[in-house]
Amino acid sequence: xxxxxxxxxxxxxxxxxxxxxxxxQLHTRADYxxxxxxxxxFACNHCPYVRHLESKxxxxxxxxxxxxxxxxxxxxxxxPDDAPEHLRAQADRAGWKFPYLIxxxxxxxxxxxxxxxxxxxxxxxxxxxxxxGAFDESTPGNGKPVTGxxxxxxxxxxxxxxxxxxxxxxxxxxxxxxxx
Numbered sequence: 001x002x003x004x005x006x007x008x009x010x011x012x013x014x015x016x017x018x019x020x021x022x023x024x025q026l027h028t029r030a031d032y033x034x035x036x037x038x039x040x041x042f043a044c045n046h047c048p049y050v051r052h053l054e055s056k057x058x059x060x061x062x063x064x065x066x067x068x069x070x071x072x073x074x075x076x077x078x079x080p081d082d083a084p085e086h087l088r089a090q091a092d093r094a095g096w097k098f099p100y101l102i103x104x105x106x107x108x109x110x111x112x113x114x115x116x117x118x119x120x121x122x123x124x125x126x127x128x129x130x131x132x133g134a135f136d137e138s139t140p141g142n143g144k145p146v147t148g149x150x151x152x153x154x155x156x157x158x159x160x161x162x163x164x165x166x167x168x169x170x171x172x173x174x175x176x177x178x179x180x
Contacts (some may be wrong), residue, residue: 003168006115007132012128015111019101019133022088027099032067037158038127039068049173050117052140058095060148064155068098073109074177096132109176116173118174122154130158133168
């Protein structure tokens with residue numbers, strides 16, 4: 001079932017997190033406190049919405065200088081395609097050079113108010129939400145090209161210290177697979 005992102009209010013501070021990546025190395029919110037901002041992407045391997053844009057996402061983020069992490073919050077017991085070994089294969093296939101974090105307890109996904117995959121949260125240098133929304137206008141089957149121009153424009157604004165013009169188009173994708 002497809003759902004839209006919850007459109008968390010602009011200015012909301014990035015939630016605290018401490019999650020392992022696919023190699024077991026911990027990543028925390030504090031790791032990004034002195035940077036130019038932070039892009040957090042809720043993603044998974046099995047979702048056709050993520051698969052639709054995953055290669056272009058890797059390409060676009062390879063050209064932008066913003067720290068990025070992807071987080072898989074899905075219940076991998078119920079959705080085994082979202083287990084770490086499949087996430088590693090996805091990152092390799094898509095050319096993702098950013099850490100892919102595992103939210104096994106699902107507490108981080110809830111703290112961010114993630115609703116779907118993909119769900120994009122872009123924070124400014126103060127780690128306050130500057131953009132939440134879509135990668136671009138493309139979704140599986142709508143015939144629009146995958147460009148990443150909405151996220152690219154948001155990142156460029158954050159990098160220059162400018163606000164990201166609203167309205168922000170909500171991201172759309174598969175619902176997060178929460179445990180019962």
